[in-house]
Amino acid sequence: xxxxxxxxxxxxxxxxxxxxxxxxxxxxxxxxxxxxxxxxxxxxxxxxxxxxxxxxxxxxxxxxxxxxxxxxxxxxxxxxxxxxxxxxxxxxxxxxxxxxxxxxxxxxxxxxxxxxxxxxxxxxxxxxxxxxxxxxxxxxxxxxxxxxxxxxxxxxxxxxxxxxxxxxxxxxxxxxxxxxxxxxxxxxxxxxxxxxxxxxxxxxxxxxxx
Amino acid sequence: xxxxxxxxxxxxxxxxxxxxxxxxxxxxxxxxxxxxxxxxxxxxxxxxxxxxxxxxxxxxxxxxxxxxxxxxxxxxxxxxxxxxxxxxxxxxxxxxxxxxxxxxxxxxxxxxxxxxxxxxxxxxxxxxxxxxxxxxxxxxxxxxxxxxxxxxxxxxxxxxxxxxxxxxxxxxxxxxx
Amino acid sequence: xxxxxxxxxxxxxxxxxxxxxxxxxxxxxxxxxxxxxxxxxxxxxxxxxxxxxxxxxxxxxxxxxxxxxxxxxxxxxxxxxxxxxxxxxxxxxxxxxxxxxxxxxxxxxxxxxxxxxxxxxxxxxxxxxxxxxxxxxxxxxxxxxxxxxxxxxxxxxxxxxxxxxxxxxxxxxxxxxxxxxxxxxxxxxxxxxxxxxxxxxxxxxxxxxxxxxxxxxxxxxxxxxxxxxxxxxxxxxxxxxxxxxxxxxxxxxxxxxxxxxxxxxxxxxxxxxxxxxxxxxxxxxxxxxxxxxxxxxxxxxxxxxxxxxxxxxxxxxxxxxxxxxxxxxxxxxxxxxxxxxxxxxxxxxxxxxxxxxxxxxxxxxxxxxxxxxxxxxxxxxxxxxxxxxxxxxxxxxxxxxxxxxxxxxxxxxxxxxxxx
Numbered sequence: 001x002x003x004x005x006x007x008x009x010x011x012x013x014x015x016x017x018x019x020x021x022x023x024x025x026x027x028x029x030x031x032x033x034x035x036x037x038x039x040x041x042x043x044x045x046x047x048x049x050x051x052x053x054x055x056x057x058x059x060x061x062x063x064x065x066x067x068x069x070x071x072x073x074x075x076x077x078x079x080x081x082x083x084x085x086x087x088x089x090x091x092x093x094x095x096x097x098x099x100x101x102x103x104x105x106x107x108x109x110x111x112x113x114x115x116x117x118x119x120x121x122x123x124x125x126x127x128x129x130x131x132x133x134x135x136x137x138x139x140x141x142x143x144x145x146x147x148x149x150x151x152x153x154x155x156x157x158x159x160x161x162x163x164x165x166x167x168x169x170x171x172x173x174x175x176x177x178x179x180x181x182x183x184x185x186x187x188x189x190x191x192x193x194x195x196x197x198x199x200x201x202x203x204x205x206x207x208x209x210x
Numbered sequence: 211x212x213x214x215x216x217x218x219x220x221x222x223x224x225x226x227x228x229x230x231x232x233x234x235x236x237x238x239x240x241x242x243x244x245x246x247x248x249x250x251x252x253x254x255x256x257x258x259x260x261x262x263x264x265x266x267x268x269x270x271x272x273x274x275x276x277x278x279x280x281x282x283x284x285x286x287x288x289x290x291x292x293x294x295x296x297x298x299x300x301x302x303x304x305x306x307x308x309x310x311x312x313x314x315x316x317x318x319x320x321x322x323x324x325x326x327x328x329x330x331x332x333x334x335x336x337x338x339x340x341x342x343x344x345x346x347x348x349x350x351x352x353x354x355x356x357x358x359x360x361x362x363x364x365x366x367x368x369x370x371x372x373x374x375x376x377x378x379x380x381x382x383x384x385x386x387x
Numbered sequence: 388x389x390x391x392x393x394x395x396x397x398x399x400x401x402x403x404x405x406x407x408x409x410x411x412x413x414x415x416x417x418x419x420x421x422x423x424x425x426x427x428x429x430x431x432x433x434x435x436x437x438x439x440x441x442x443x444x445x446x447x448x449x450x451x452x453x454x455x456x457x458x459x460x461x462x463x464x465x466x467x468x469x470x471x472x473x474x475x476x477x478x479x480x481x482x483x484x485x486x487x488x489x490x491x492x493x494x495x496x497x498x499x500x501x502x503x504x505x506x507x508x509x510x511x512x513x514x515x516x517x518x519x520x521x522x523x524x525x526x527x528x529x530x531x532x533x534x535x536x537x538x539x540x541x542x543x544x545x546x547x548x549x550x551x552x553x554x555x556x557x558x559x560x561x562x563x564x565x566x567x568x569x570x571x572x573x574x575x576x577x578x579x580x581x582x583x584x585x586x587x588x589x590x591x592x593x594x595x596x597x598x599x600x601x602x603x604x605x606x607x608x609x610x611x612x613x614x615x616x617x618x619x620x621x622x623x624x625x626x627x628x629x630x631x632x633x634x635x636x637x638x639x640x641x642x643x644x645x646x647x648x649x650x651x652x653x654x655x656x657x658x659x660x661x662x663x664x665x666x667x668x669x670x671x672x673x674x675x676x677x678x679x680x681x682x683x684x685x686x687x688x689x690x691x692x693x694x695x696x697x698x699x700x701x702x703x704x705x706x707x708x709x710x711x712x713x714x715x716x717x718x719x720x721x722x723x724x725x726x727x728x729x730x731x732x733x734x735x736x737x738x739x740x741x742x743x744x745x746x747x748x749x750x751x752x753x754x755x756x757x758x759x760x761x762x763x764x765x766x767x768x769x770x771x772x773x774x775x776x777x778x779x780x781x782x783x784x785x786x787x788x789x790x791x792x793x794x795x796x797x798x799x800x801x802x803x804x805x806x807x
Contacts, residue, residue: 136372235738
C-alpha cells in the first residue's frame with residue numbers, strides 16, 4: 001500500500017505542476033524521468049562515496065598510500081577505505097610506485113580482472129612517467145599500457161595530493177559514473193594541481209634568498 | 211693487527227700462488243686505505259675460500275657480500291670482470307676482499323656456495339647482471355630479470371636505458387588474458 | 388615485435404614428487420597483501436603444510452646500480468633513498484659515508500652528531516612500521532595505526548628539516564645540505580621522550596599480552612645461530628638468533644665511536660639487544676627493544692650536539708659553498724658552478740672502497756669503484772633485505788600457509804631494496 005501511495009502522490013504532484021493538456025501519459029514519462037534522475041544521481045552519489053581502491057603498491061608511494069589510509073589522513077572520510085587486494089572487488093586501481101618490466105604483465109592482468117565501471121589512478125612520478133628511473137628495467141609510464149584517468153604528481157605525492165586526486169575522480173564519477181572504461185577509451189587523463197601557497201617557509205640554507 | 215695475521219696465514223698455506231695484499235684505494239696524499247684485497251686465481255678460489263673459512267687464524271665465517279665489477283673502461287685494467295668477495299670474520303672482527311678476474315667469452319668462476327650458503331643469491335645476481343657462470347652452483351638462473359631476457363644489464367657495453375625492452379610488451383586484452 | 392616475457396619458473400626448479408598425488412602447487416603473489424608489495428612465492432603444499440617454497444623476485448628491479456654509474460656522488464643520493472623507502476634517511480647516510488671513505492674525508496663533529504640522530508630516527512621509522520605491521524599481517528589493525536601515528540611525527544620532523552616529508556636527500560659528500568632548523572632538536576627530544584614511549588607501551592600491551600599473537604609467532608621461522616652466520620644474515624634477524632654483531636659496536640662510526648669529536652667525547656651509550664630464540668617472536672622482541680635504545684641514543688646525541696660547521700671545512704674542495712655566499716657574492720657563485728659542472732670539481736682517487744652502516748634491517752654497505760671521474764664507476768649496494776630473504780624457504784618449510792605473513796614480516800623485506 002505504501003508504495004502505491006507514493007506513486008499516487010508523485011502523479012498528483014506532476015499533474016499539478018504540468019502544463020495544461022498533459023494526461024496520464026505525460027505523468028508516466030515524467031515519472032520515468034524522475035527515476036532516471038534518481039538512478040543517475042542517486043546511484044552515482046552512492047558510487048562516488050564508496051570507491052573501493054585496489055592498492056597496487058609497489059614502492060615508496062605505497063607507504064604514502066598506507067599513510068593516507070592511517071589515522072591522520074584517513075581516506076575513510078572519502079569512503080575509500082575499503083582497500084581490497086582482490087581486483088574483482090574493486091573500482092579504482094591505484095598504481096602506486098614504479099612498475100618494472102617484469103611487473104607490467106601482472107598489472108595488466110589485474111586491470112582486466114576488475115569489474116566495470118573501473119578507473120585508474122596513476123600515483124607518483126614513477127607510475128606516470130618513470131620518474132628518476134630512466135633505466136632499462138622500468139616502464140616509462142603505465143599509461144602506455146593502461147587507460148589512466150587521474151595522474152597524481154609528486155615523488156612520492158603527499159597524502160593530501162592523493163586525496164585531491166581521489167576527489168577529482170569522485171567528481172567524474174558523479175557526472176558519468178556508469179560509462180565503462182571501454183567507452184572512455186584511453187582514459188580521462190586528468191591531473192591534480194598541487195595546492196599553491198603564496199609564501200613558503202624556507203629552510204635555513206636559503207635564508208639569504210628572501 | 212688481525213687482518214695482517216690472517217693474510218700471513220694465507221700466504222704460508224699457499225706459497226705457490228704468490229698472494230699479495232693491496233689496499234683498495236690509495237688517497238691523493240699518499241695514505242693507503244685500511245681495506246685490503248687479494249687477487250686469487252679462479253682455479254684456486256675454492257681451496258682459498260675453504261681455508262679462510264676454517265682456519266682459526268682467519269675464521270672468515272661470513273661472506274658479507276659478493277659482487278662484480280666490469281672493468282671494461284677502467285684505467286689500466288688488464289682483465290674484464292672482477293668478481294669481488296667481501297669476507298667478514300665475526301670472531302676476529304676483520305674484513306678481507308678477494309678478487310677473481312675472468313674474461314670473455316666464457317667467464318666462469320667456481321661457486322663458493324659449499325663454503326658459504328649465503329653466496330647463493332648473490333651469485334645468481336652476478337650471473338643475471340654480468341653473465342658470469344658459477345660452476346657448481348645448485349640453481350643458477352636469472353634472479354631479477356625475466357627468464358628470457360637476453361642481455362646482461364650491468365655490463366658496461368649495455369646502455370642505461372636498455373635496448374627497447376621496456377616498451378616491448380604485448381598489450382593484454384580481455385580476450386588474450 | 389613485442390615479446391611476451393616468460394614469468395614462469397623453469398621446470399627443473401620445483402621438482403614434483405609423483406608419488407604424492409595429493410600435493411598441489413600454489414602461486415602466492417606477486418600481488419598479495421601479505422607479500423609486502425611485490426614478492427612472489429611458488430609453494431608446494433601438502434594440505435596446508437608447506438613442503439616446498441621457491442621465491443621469485445625481481446618484480447621491482449629498477450636498475451639502481453646502473454643508474455648509480457651515471458649520476459655523480461651528490462646526485463645519486465636522491466635515487467639511493469628510494470631503495471629502502473621505510474627509512475630513507477639511513478640510506479642517505481650509508482651512501483655518503485661510503486663516498487667519504489672513498490674520498491678519504493673525516494666529517495665534522497656536528498655533522499656526525501646530526502647524522503647519528505637521523506640514523507636513529509630512521510631506525511625508529513622502520514621498527515615502528517614493522518611492529519605495527521606485525522599486528523596487521525596477523526589480523527589486528529590497531530597496532531598498525533599506533534605505529535603509523537608516531538611515524539607521522541617523524542615525517543613531520545623530516546619535513547621541517549628538508550621540506551619534504553618522505554625523502555629528504557639531506558646528506559652531501561663531506562657534510563649535510565643545510566644545518567638543522569631552529570627548534571628542531573627540541574621537537575625531536577619531545578618525540579623520543581613523550582610520544583614514542585607511550586605508543587610503544589600501547590603496542591606492547593596490545594600485542595605482547597595477546598595469546599593469539601604470541602602463539603602465532605613463537606617457534607615459527609626458526610633459524611639457528613650457526614646457520615644465521617653461514618647464510619650471511621645481519622641486523623635484528625641475526626641478533627634474534629644470538630649473533631652478537633652490531634656494526635655500531637663492532638666497527639664504530641659517527642657518534643657510536645669514542646672520541647668522535649676529536650676532543651675526547653665519549654661514544655653514545657646503548658645496549659644491543661640479543662635474543663636466542665631465533666624465531667619470529669624473538670625478532671619482534673629485538674625490534675621493540677631497539678626502539679627504546681634508539682630513543683635513548685637520540686636523547687644523548689641531542690644533549691651532546693656540538694656547535695660548529697656542518698661541512699668539512701669552509702673552503703673544502705668537495706662541498707658546495709654556503710647558499711648565502713652563492714646568492715650574494717660573485718666568487719661564491721663561480722665557486723658553486725665550478726663544483727657542479729660536469730668537467731670540473733673534485734674527483735675521488737682511482738680505487739675502491741666499502742663502507743657499511745648498521746641500518747634497521749642490518750648491514751647496509753656500499754662498494755664503490757671509482758675511475759677518477761665525477762660519477763662512480765660502479766656503485767654496488769649490499770642490500771640487507773636481499774641477503775636476508777634468501778633464507779626464507781628454509782624458514783617456512785614445514786609450517787602452514789598462514790605462517791608466511793608472520794615470517795615475512797619478521798624478516799622485514801623491503802621490496803625495493805630486495806630488487807633494486
